Amino acid sequence: MKMTARSLARYRSRRTIPAPLSAIADLEEIVSLLLTPIFPPRNGIRLLGVSLSPLERRVASAEPQLRLAL
Numbered sequence: 001m002k003m004t005a006r007s008l009a010r011y012r013s014r015r016t017i018p019a020p021l022s023a024i025a026d027l028e029e030i031v032s033l034l035l036t037p038i039f040p041p042r043n044g045i046r047l048l049g050v051s052l053s054p055l056e057r058r059v060a061s062a063e064p065q066l067r068l069a070l
Contacts, residue, residue: 001031001034001035001048001049001050002048003048003049004045004048005041005043005044005045005046006041006044006045006046007043008046013034013037015030015034021066024066
């Protein structure tokens, strides 16, 4: 997770999990934990980015891919 505050200060945090995520709620919980030490920012947020890697190829019999509501 990378965050840039309005003051252009930058913060980075990351977390490695041992298994693939099975629900969007899991991702939301991890991001929430990463934001906890710096939230609420004094000057607001200018940019917030979350990246996932490594991504795995789905097997034909696997469950459908999760959708991220924007």
